[in-house]
Amino acid sequence: MSDTTMITNILTVMLLLVGVFFMLAGTIGFVRFPDFYSRMHATGKCDTLGEGLMLVALIIYGGATFISVKILFLMAFILLANPTSTHAIAKAAYDVGLEPWRSFDSEEVAWLNTGDGDTDNTGNTDEGRAGEDSGEVQ
Amino acid sequence: MTGASLFGIEMVDIFLAMAILIVMASFVSLYRGIEGPGIFNRIIAVNVIGTKTIVLLVLIGFIYERPDFFDIALVYAILNFIMTIAATRY
Structure with missing residues (x-):
């Protein structure tokens, strides 16, 4: 076995x-994972x-060889098509109205989804968890 | 084709081991396709299994040294993409 063949095989494996x-x-x-997204x-x-x-x-x-050109075309098509199909599925799911999963309780962040941004909502920023979401309030 | 063995292990056997691992991953994905709540999990499961099947077809083409399987893999990739786009736009 020549050295070039061995290097090729090691790289392949x-x-x-x-x-x-x-x-x-x-x-x-x-x-x-817990959620669709x-x-x-x-x-x-x-x-x-x-x-x-x-x-x-x-x-x-x-x-x-000619086979490698074929596999190169296959790889280029997949690198184009796979993110496109993923984006299409995600956009279809978002248009249907599938809600993203949240790791905390829904009643704690119910005021985040209303979007009116009252001043008393910012009063509980010292809990730590709401502090990292305070950027979405304004 | 280049050399046939590496450290006493045949390259065909290595390809066969990779193919078996991909088939096992496909079966694990099939669990989510059957069990998963909603239609979108099933669409992703079909997409993932199709992606694994393309690599599996190319590996089979190298194992049996039949270049016909690369054409089948190319057609399968195009069909998988078209099927996913059509399923998300119904």
């Missing part, structure tokens, strides 16, 4: 392992990056 790690991490996030946050980036890395690994393994 490393990129494949990193790509599989990203895809598995995206899958775990897709199952474990956060699940989309997990899958939309991790799958695109993992797929791009794995296809780059297979391009390096295949060498400069």
